[in-house]
Amino acid sequence: MLDFEVFIQQLITGLSNGMIIALIAIGYTMVYGIIELINFAHGDVFMLGAFLALTLLGALGMEAWGPSGQIFGVALMLIGSAVFCGGLNWSLDRLAYRALRKSSKLSLLVSAIGCSFVCMNLGLFWGGAPMKVFSNGNAAAAPKDFPAIIPQINLLGDGFLRITPGDLLVFAVTIPLMVGLTFMVKRTRLGRAMRAVAQDPTAASLMGIPVDRVIGATFFIGGALGGFASVIYSLYNNTIGFQMGTRAGMDAFTAAVLGGIGSLPGAVLGGLTIGCVRSMSDQYLETRWTNTIVFGILVLILIFRPNGLLGSTRREKV
Amino acid sequence: MRWRPGPIFIILALAAFLPLLDIVLPPKLQLCEAVRGVFLYAILALGLNVVTGYAGLLNLGIAAFMAVGAYAFGILTCEIYPFQLGFWPAIALTIPIGALAGFILGAPTLGLRGDYLAIVTLGFGEIVQDVLKNLDVVTKGTQGINPLPAPNFGGSQWTADDEYKWYYLFFALLVLTVIAVRNLERSRLGRAWFSIREDEIASRSMGIRVEKIKLIAFATAAAIAAFAGGLSASVLSSTGEPSNYDFQISILALCIVIVGGIGSIAGVLVGALVMVGLNSIVLVKATAWMAANGIGSQGNVLLSPNNWKFLIFGLALILAVRLKPNGLIPPRIERAKQ
Numbered sequence: 001m002l003d004f005e006v007f008i009q010q011l012i013t014g015l016s017n018g019m020i021i022a023l024i025a026i027g028y029t030m031v032y033g034i035i036e037l038i039n040f041a042h043g044d045v046f047m048l049g050a051f052l053a054l055t056l057l058g059a060l061g062m063e064a065w066g067p068s069g070q071i072f073g074v075a076l077m078l079i080g081s082a083v084f085c086g087g088l089n090w091s092l093d094r095l096a097y098r099a100l101r102k103s104s105k106l107s108l109l110v111s112a113i114g115c116s117f118v119c120m121n122l123g124l125f126w127g128g129a130p131m132k133v134f135s136n137g138n139a140a141a142a143p144k145d146f147p148a149i150i151p152q153i154n155l156l157g158d159g160f161l162r163i164t165p166g167d168l169l170v171f172a173v174t175i176p177l178m179v180g181l182t183f184m185v186k187r188t189r190l191g192r193a194m195r196a197v198a199q200d201p202t203a204a205s206l207m208g209i210p211v212d213r214v215i216g217a218t219f220f221i222g223g224a225l226g227g228f229a230s231v232i233y234s235l236y237n238n239t240i241g242f243q244m245g246t247r248a249g250m251d252a253f254t255a256a257v258l259g260g261i262g263s264l265p266g267a268v269l270g271g272l273t274i275g276c277v278r279s280m281s282d283q284y285l286e287t288r289w290t291n292t293i294v295f296g297i298l299v300l301i302l303i304f305r306p307n308g309l310l311g312s313t314r315r316e317k318v
Numbered sequence: 319m320r321w322r323p324g325p326i327f328i329i330l331a332l333a334a335f336l337p338l339l340d341i342v343l344p345p346k347l348q349l350c351e352a353v354r355g356v357f358l359y360a361i362l363a364l365g366l367n368v369v370t371g372y373a374g375l376l377n378l379g380i381a382a383f384m385a386v387g388a389y390a391f392g393i394l395t396c397e398i399y400p401f402q403l404g405f406w407p408a409i410a411l412t413i414p415i416g417a418l419a420g421f422i423l424g425a426p427t428l429g430l431r432g433d434y435l436a437i438v439t440l441g442f443g444e445i446v447q448d449v450l451k452n453l454d455v456v457t458k459g460t461q462g463i464n465p466l467p468a469p470n471f472g473g474s475q476w477t478a479d480d481e482y483k484w485y486y487l488f489f490a491l492l493v494l495t496v497i498a499v500r501n502l503e504r505s506r507l508g509r510a511w512f513s514i515r516e517d518e519i520a521s522r523s524m525g526i527r528v529e530k531i532k533l534i535a536f537a538t539a540a541a542i543a544a545f546a547g548g549l550s551a552s553v554l555s556s557t558g559e560p561s562n563y564d565f566q567i568s569i570l571a572l573c574i575v576i577v578g579g580i581g582s583i584a585g586v587l588v589g590a591l592v593m594v595g596l597n598s599i600v601l602v603k604a605t606a607w608m609a610a611n612g613i614g615s616q617g618n619v620l621l622s623p624n625n626w627k628f629l630i631f632g633l634a635l636i637l638a639v640r641l642k643p644n645g646l647i648p649p650r651i652e653r654a655k656q
Contacts (some may be wrong), residue, residue, distance in 0.1 A: 010493025096636050106376050107639045117632030277546035292448040296440040302434050303426050
């Protein structure tokens, strides 16, 4: 393999993973945009979505289905995880965050950290479920294999470069979602209500916007995107574990901050950047330094350009 | 005015007499070794309380400073390095080293908003862990640095069996920390911390140099955490592996502060007893008891008490913030408001 081809290959992997990170990052950015909360539990909601997908896959015996059946299976997992993660994220807002709207931001953040730990523990319990896909309940904490029901073939024939159906799936799912979301935020009633609440909740409620319901909808949509992301992540990377939410969450949060928190195109740009940085660092440096590099970027961005690449400058109000 | 014992005094006095209880209790129920852990985390949480409780800056990477202290103690004392200091000089040096680490992280980040600062400290915590793991030439990677010296009084070297000596050493150092932190709280510096926590802009216009005061809070917390790290390395005779100082430890310290009472020393002491008690006394003893009685097979994830740890931490944080935002023992300021 030529050096240049290695580089292109890493770029493809990086962009695919980057799109997944971007989808999670949108969940952070939407919630932050509307109530200025870093929803710590978002990564763990994503993780639980992957566990639900594996449960569905195992319970329905999707591995034995034919090729067209498996396309149906993937669609089923996508919808199932999206509804589940959306609902879960909505419930977290309802149960743990809504009562704290008037408290300090730090109490809200502490509550979100608590939710993250609770969700992580639920994932640990779920990993011990007595099912074949969860190794019959043994070694609950160990990572689980996610069966590769997408064919692992090279669409470019026998060349050096590989583009797999997995890569196509990532783009086929993420791009329509992002386009749809942008349309929703810019053009629909709900989108306008969200932007109004983000700008000024009090004024929005005086205009008759049901603020709590709009915030709840934001949590649902953000969570649902995380659910979609969890299924394509699992199909693309083929291994899931109860601690993966922390890693994925930090990558996605870094992406959201890098692009400018609150900005949808920013989250996508940030996600793609972080995905590529990770794959390049894996290739040209050492894998064990990759996390350090991502965290390093996060710290440096926050210090030198806290509004991100595409974020707007806003002074903190008195 | 007559002197009345405050809650801090009562808690510490009870702790001083705890070893007497161990004499009567059967060996299985003895508490001293576990309570030593409570003292250690109480010191760590008193450090976190300075930055998060007094100055209102959420720090999610306090465990990183504990790691700095532990590894500094290891490198200063272990026979494979050139320094080879004894226990006392090394443990004293962890304090300025920790303060320096806090200063290095704090200086560029203190202009950030509260939630961004929290994320930077979290990132720093992860970076420190990765660096310690990956720089195995210096830090011995996952093996940790060992053996490390224990203190010696009167010529004889302590061992792990000298339970009561360790107990009273930790107790004495906890008392010293409490006195130091209490004096800080009531000083001009402490009042400046409270002031910027309540309103940064108002404090600035009253002439408080906000950046400098925040930086001192950061460095003080880091120094106390590093001191706790050095102590922990000494009692284990090893720094342990870098993942001993992970996000879980930072969250345990945060739970202690939030549950006990944010900004309240007595609260932190009670919080340490409750949280560390749950974490390393109740869960550990329950696991041992279940193993002894044959309950719980390897297979069932729900039957291992250790698997409930995250759930307990998480619920403690959610419920404390929701139901008792000032903690079990609120600080004096909050009590005065009521």
